[in-house]
Amino acid sequence: xxxxxxxxxxxxxxxxxxxxxxxxxxxxxxxxxxxxxxxxxxxxxxxxxxxxxxxxxxxxxxxxxxxxxxxxxxxxxxxxxxxxxxxxxxxxxxxxxxxxxxxxxxxxxxxxxxxxxxxxxxxxxxxxxxxxxxxxxxxxxxxxxxxxxxxxxxxxxxxxxxxxxxxxxxxxxxxxxxxxxxxxxxxxxxxxxxxxxxxxxxxxxxxxxxxxxxxxxxxxxxxxxxxxxxxxxxxxxxxxxxxxxxxxxxxxxxxxxxxxxxxxxxxxxxxxxxxxxxxxxxxxxxxxxxxxxxxxxxxxxxxxxxxxxxxxxxxxx
Amino acid sequence: xxxxxxxxxxxxxxxxxxxxxxxxxxxxxxxxxxxxxxxxxxxxxxxxxxxxxxxxxxxxxxxxxxxxxxxxxxxxxxxxxxxxxxxxxxxxxxxxxxxxxxxxxxxxxxxxxxxxxxxxxxxxxxxxxxxxxxxxxxxxxxxxxxxxxxxxxxxxxxxxxxxxxxxxxxxxxxxxxxxxxxxxxxxxxxxxxxxxxxxxxxxxxxxxxxxxxxxxxxxxxxxxxxxxxxxxxxxxxxxxxxxxxxxxxxxxxxxxxxxxxxxxxxxxxxxxxxxxxxxxxxxxxxxxxxxxxxxxxxxxxx
Numbered sequence: 001x002x003x004x005x006x007x008x009x010x011x012x013x014x015x016x017x018x019x020x021x022x023x024x025x026x027x028x029x030x031x032x033x034x035x036x037x038x039x040x041x042x043x044x045x046x047x048x049x050x051x052x053x054x055x056x057x058x059x060x061x062x063x064x065x066x067x068x069x070x071x072x073x074x075x076x077x078x079x080x081x082x083x084x085x086x087x088x089x090x091x092x093x094x095x096x097x098x099x100x101x102x103x104x105x106x107x108x109x110x111x112x113x114x115x116x117x118x119x120x121x122x123x124x125x126x127x128x129x130x131x132x133x134x135x136x137x138x139x140x141x142x143x144x145x146x147x148x149x150x151x152x153x154x155x156x157x158x159x160x161x162x163x164x165x166x167x168x169x170x171x172x173x174x175x176x177x178x179x180x181x182x183x184x185x186x187x188x189x190x191x192x193x194x195x196x197x198x199x200x201x202x203x204x205x206x207x208x209x210x211x212x213x214x215x216x217x218x219x220x221x222x223x224x225x226x227x228x229x230x231x232x233x234x235x236x237x238x239x240x241x242x243x244x245x246x247x248x249x250x251x252x253x254x255x256x257x258x259x260x261x262x263x264x265x266x267x268x269x270x271x272x273x274x275x276x277x278x279x280x281x282x283x284x285x286x287x288x289x290x291x292x293x294x295x296x297x298x299x300x301x302x303x304x305x306x307x308x309x310x311x312x313x314x315x316x317x
Numbered sequence: 318x319x320x321x322x323x324x325x326x327x328x329x330x331x332x333x334x335x336x337x338x339x340x341x342x343x344x345x346x347x348x349x350x351x352x353x354x355x356x357x358x359x360x361x362x363x364x365x366x367x368x369x370x371x372x373x374x375x376x377x378x379x380x381x382x383x384x385x386x387x388x389x390x391x392x393x394x395x396x397x398x399x400x401x402x403x404x405x406x407x408x409x410x411x412x413x414x415x416x417x418x419x420x421x422x423x424x425x426x427x428x429x430x431x432x433x434x435x436x437x438x439x440x441x442x443x444x445x446x447x448x449x450x451x452x453x454x455x456x457x458x459x460x461x462x463x464x465x466x467x468x469x470x471x472x473x474x475x476x477x478x479x480x481x482x483x484x485x486x487x488x489x490x491x492x493x494x495x496x497x498x499x500x501x502x503x504x505x506x507x508x509x510x511x512x513x514x515x516x517x518x519x520x521x522x523x524x525x526x527x528x529x530x531x532x533x534x535x536x537x538x539x540x541x542x543x544x545x546x547x548x549x550x551x552x553x554x555x556x557x558x559x560x561x562x563x564x565x566x567x568x569x570x571x572x573x574x575x576x577x578x579x580x581x582x583x584x585x586x587x588x589x590x591x592x593x594x595x596x597x598x599x600x601x602x603x604x605x606x607x608x609x610x611x612x613x614x615x616x617x618x619x
C-alpha cells in the first residue's frame with residue numbers, strides 16, 4: 001500500500017502496525033513541525049528523539065519546517081542537539097525567518113533594504129543572505145508625539161516591509177511601516193513571516209502571535225501581505241530547492257490543521273497529525289463531517305497520539 | 318440608490334430648507350489639522366441664526382469632549398455647546414457604562430476597564446463612573462475583574478499591552494469594545510497615521526474575538542444623540558468626508574447624506590461605488606456632495 005499523497009478523501013486513520021510500516025517505508029523524506037510535535041517549550045516529547053533516531057538510521061531525510069520567526073536555523077540545530085534529536089545541519093531547518101530572508105533576497109532589487117518589525121534572529125537571517133535591513137528592536141523615536149515620528153527621515157533604500165514576531169512592536173513602528181508602504185506603493189513589498197494568532201508558551205499559556213502584527217499593518221495599509229509561512233507553500237518550495245524531494249514520497253508531520261496539514265495537503269504530501277500539540281481528534285472529525293470543501297483540506301491522511309507511536313513500526317530495521 | 322448630486326443653487330434651498338438639524342463629522346469637514354475649513358465657522362453661525370441644530374459626531378477617540386470644545390474655540394468656531402458634541406471617546410464610555418453598570422448606572426461599581434488609548438479617552442471612561450485597570454498590573458483575577466477591554470487610538474500601543482489585553486479577554490465575560498473602525502487618519506502633509514482599526518485587528522486576531530465597534534458607521538453614536546435630543550432622522554442631514562464611515566453611518570441611521578470634499582474621500586471614489594454592482598457599495602454613495610461646507614451657506618436664510 002503506497003503512501004496516499006494528494007488524491008482521494010482524507011480519512012485521518014490512526015497510523016499503526018502494518019499501515020505504519022508501509023507508509024514509512026514508502027517515504028524518503030519527513031518534514032516535521034517542531035512545537036507540539038518534537039517538543040513543548042524546552043521539554044522533548046517522550047520518545048520523539050528515539051523515533052527520529054530510528055528514522056535517520058533507516059536512511060530517511062529529516063527536515064524541520066517551523067513558522068516560528070524568532071530563531072535562526074543555527075539556534076534550531078542547537079535546540080535539536082540539546083534535546084537529544086539526531087544531528088541536523090542548518091540546511092535541514094526551514095524556519096520562517098530564514099525563508100523570509102530567502103524570499104526577499106530573490107524578490108528585492110540589488111541594494112534594496114527591508115524595514116523589519118521583528119527579532120534579532122530575523123535580522124540575522126537577512127544579513128546572512130545579504131539583505132540590508134533596519135528596524136529591529138525598540139523604535140528610535142525622534143520625539144514624543146506621532147507628529148514627530150511622521151517627520152523622521154525615511155531610508156531611501158527601503159523597498160520592503162517585513163513583519164515577524166516582534167516583542168518591541170509599537171504604534172511608532174507601525175507608523176514607520178505604514179510610511180514606507182505609502183511611499184513605495186506597489187514598489188514596496190509587504191511580507192509577513194506567518195499568520196499564527198498565538199505563540200504557545202510552556203505551561204499552557206500563549207502570547208499574541210505574528211499574525212496579529214501582520215493584521216495591524218495590513219489594516220493600516222489596506223493591503224495584503226505575502227505570507228512566507230505555513231500553510232502557504234513558499235517554505236515547501238524552499239525545501240524542494242534545497243533537496244529536490246518528491247512530494248509523493250514525503251510525509252508532513254504536524255500538530256496544527258490550518259498550517260501543517262493544510263500545507264501538506266496543498267503540496268501533495270502525505271499528512272500525519274500528532275495529538276501532542278494544539279489539535280484534538282474531535283476538531284478533525286468536525287472538519288471531516290462538514291459540507292464545506294475547504295475544511296476537507298484540513299483533514300490529515302493519518303494521525304498518531306504521539307510520534308513515539310511510530311517506534312514499533314521502525315523496530316528491527 | 319443615492320445619486321451623489323452636487324448640491325448648489327436651488328437644490329441647496331430645497332434640501333436645507335426643511336432640515337431641522339445637521340450632524341457634522343469634524344476632521345476633514347470643519348477643520349483640517351490646525352486650520353478651520355474656510356467658511357466653516359460662518360456656516361455654523363448661519364445655522365444657529367436659521368434655528369437649525371448642529372451636532373458633531375466624531376470617530377476621533379483621542380479627545381475628550383472638553384478638549385474638543387477648546388479646539389472648536391481655538392479654531393474660531395463660536396457658540397458650540399458641549400452637549401452637542403459626540404466623540405467616540407464619550408460614546409464608548411456611555412456604551413460601557415450601559416453594559417457594565419446597568420440602566421441605573423450604578424450596578425457593580427467595581428467594574429474595571431482596560432483602556433488602550435490616551436488620556437482623553439481614559440478621562441471619558443472615568444467620568445462615566447467606571448474604573449480603569451492599570452497598565453502592567455499582575456495577572457487577571459486579582460482584585461476586581463476586568464470586565465471590558467476598550468481599544469481606542471493608542472499611540473503608546475505596545476506588544477506588552479496587546480498581551481495584557483489578551484489575558485483579560487480569556488474570560489468570555491470580558492467585553493471587547495473598539496471606539497471606531499478607522500484604519501488610518503490623514504496627516505496635514507498628506508501622510509497617514511494608523512487608526513484604531515489597525516490596533517483592533519491585532520487584538521481581535523490575538524484573542525479570537527470580534528470587537529463591538531461604537532463609532533461610525535455603526536449607529537450607536539446616533540442612538541446617543543437621539544436619547545439626548547430626540548431628533549427626527551427624516552429632517553436631519555449627515556455631513557461627512559469619509560464614505561466608509563460618515564456616509565454609511567448616515568445611510569444606517571436613515572439620514573440624507575452630504576459628502577464634503579475637504580477631507581479623505583475623493584469624488585471619484587463615490588462615483589466608483591455608484592457604478593459598482595455590489596449592494597454594499599451602493600450604501601456608500603452620498604445623496605449630495607459639496608466642495609466644502611462653506612458651499613452650504615447660500616442655502617440658508619440670511
